Every structure is written in structure tokens, then in C-alpha cells.
Amino acid sequence: MKSPGPRNRPVRSFVRREGRITEAQKRALEELLPRYGVTPAEAPLDFIALFGRDAPVHLEIGFGNGEALATMAAAHPQNNYLGIEVHRPGVGMLLRRLEAEGLANVRIACSDARELLEQRIPEGSLSGVYVFFPDPWHKKRHHKRRLVQAAFVALLARKLNPGGLLHLATDWEDYARQMLTVLSAAEGFDNTAGQNQFAPRPEARPHTRFERRGQRLGHGVWDLIFRRGTHS
Numbered sequence: 736m737k738s739p740g741p742r743n744r745p746v747r748s749f750v751r752r753e754g755r756i757t758e759a760q761k762r763a764l765e766e767l768l769p770r771y772g773v774t775p776a777e778a779p780l781d782f783i784a785l786f787g788r789d790a791p792v793h794l795e796i797g798f799g800n801g802e803a804l805a806t807m808a809a810a811h812p813q814n815n816y817l818g819i820e821v822h823r824p825g826v827g828m829l830l831r832r833l834e835a836e837g838l839a840n841v842r843i844a845c846s847d848a849r850e851l852l853e854q855r856i857p858e859g860s861l862s863g864v865y866v867f868f869p870d871p872w873h874k875k876r877h878h879k880r881r882l883v884q885a886a887f888v889a890l891l892a893r894k895l896n897p898g899g900l901l902h903l904a905t906d907w908e909d910y911a912r913q914m915l916t917v918l919s920a921a922e923g924f925d926n927t928a929g930q931n932q933f934a935p936r937p938e939a940r941p942h943t944r945f946e947r948r949g950q951r952l953g954h955g956v957w958d959l960i961f962r963r964g965t966h967s
């Protein structure tokens with residue numbers, strides 16, 4: 736059978752680049768990922784088995800080096816946190832922090848968020864979804880790679896439970912406007928800031944590497960917080 740050509744390949748929101756990985760990060764991936772990681776499998780995730788308890792599950796997509804995820808998990812020990820990231824050095828960094836800080840309420844999937852959501856996250860199972868500073872793919876011909884698009888938002892709407900929050904932040908103004916347009920048009924979401932408004936930056940949102948980078952470059956920051964309606 737012929738393998739799918741480039742035309743049939745799905746458009747991805749990331750490029751898999753290993754970049755620099757330290758020995759300590761490599762060791763963390765080998766030794767700690769079996770403890771904190773989601774095993775690759777076809778089956779839907781059983782969150783009670785995965786976390787060893789029944790608690791609200793919050794998901795961060797593209798956590799980078801995991802600063803926000805670890806900070807949120809430490810601040811809210813009553814919640815479970817699942818992080819998805821394809822960049823292995825970042826996963827290694829977060830694993831080291833989880834172990835150093837003894838954070839027991841975090842699990843990690845080192846895979847494509849879109850695939851994991853489609854194949855393994857049960858419908859209506861998430862209390863919160865966070866996408867902080869997703870790759871902006873700022874060239875027009877790359878806009879199709881942006882994560883926040885109508886189909887992806889519809890997928891998130893199915894996975895959030897009624898009342899669950901979707902929190903996005905970006906330092907790219909045209910992507911922020913695209914996010915606002917897509918979310919305002921999406922079924923099942925209410926804008927917590929009011930129609931067509933960005934949300935004020937919540938003080939509790941942890942600063943991340945990419946937010947700091949944007950600030951150094953003089954970029955603004957836009958937050959969007961939408962609630963999954965209880966009516967649809």
C-alpha cells in the first residue's frame with residue numbers, strides 16, 4: 736500500500752524539533768515519564784485510574800516548559816491537571832519540577848493535543864482548558880496551522896463539561912482577533928467578558944516564558960475566557 740503523500744498529511748500546529756535536550760531532561764523522560772505520563776494506547780482515558788482519585792480535571796495544551804501548569808497545580812491541589820506537549824525538552828523540564836516539588840496532581844501526555852482530544856479524552860469530562868501563547872504562525876500562508884480554529888474549538892466544546900472554562904491568551908493581536916471571532920461564533924460558549932470583549936488579565940494566570948518573550952518584544956497580551964454553556 737502506498738504511504739500517504741504530503742497532500743494527505745494532516746496540517747499540524749507544530750513542527751517536531753528536538754532542539755537542545757539536557758542529560759537531566761533525558762533522564763527525567765526515561766525515569767519519570769512512566770510515573771507521570773499517559774501511556775500511549777487507543778483506549779479512552781479513565782481519569783480516576785490515571786490520577787488515582789476523582790477530582791475536576793483541567794487540561795493545558797502546549798504547556799511549553801510547564802511553568803503555568805506546575806504553578807496552577809500547586810495552587811489548586813483539589814484539582815487534577817493534565818498537560819499535553821509535543822516538545823520533549825519541555826516535558827523533561829516539567830517532569831523534573833513535578834518531582835522536585837512533590838506535585839502529585841499532574842499527568843502528562845507527550846503527544847499531539849488534537850489526536851489525544853479526539854481519541855482519548857471522554858466527552859464532557861473537563862472542567863477547564865488552557866491554551867497559553869499558542870504558536871502564532873504569523874505568516875499568512877501558515878495561518879492554517881494555527882491551533883485555535885472553528886473545528887478545534889468545537890472539539891473542545893464537546894470535551895468540556897457544562898460550566899467548564901476555556902482560557903486562551905496570546906501576544907499576537909491578529910491571532911487574538913481570530914480567537915475572538917472563532918469563539919464568539921462557536922456553539923455552546925458564553926464570553927465571560929461580555930460580547931466581543933477580551934477578558935482582563937486574571938492575576939492568577941501564571942507568567943510563562945512566551946509571555947515574557949512577547950513583553951520583551953513590546954507585544955500586548957490578550958486573554959479570552961469563555962464558559963461552556965449549560966444549555967447546549
Ligand SMILES: C[S@@+](CC[C@H](N)C(=O)[O-])C[C@H]1O[C@@H](n2cnc3c(N)ncnc32)[C@H](O)[C@@H]1O
Binds near residue numbers: 799
Ligand atoms: C509558543 S509555545 C508556548 C508555550 C507555553 N504555553 C508558554 O506560554 O510559554 C507553544 C507550544 O505549543 C506546543 N504545541 C503546538 N501544537 C501542539 C499540539 N497540537 N499538541 C501539543 N502541543 C502543541 C509547542 O510544542 C510549543 O511548545
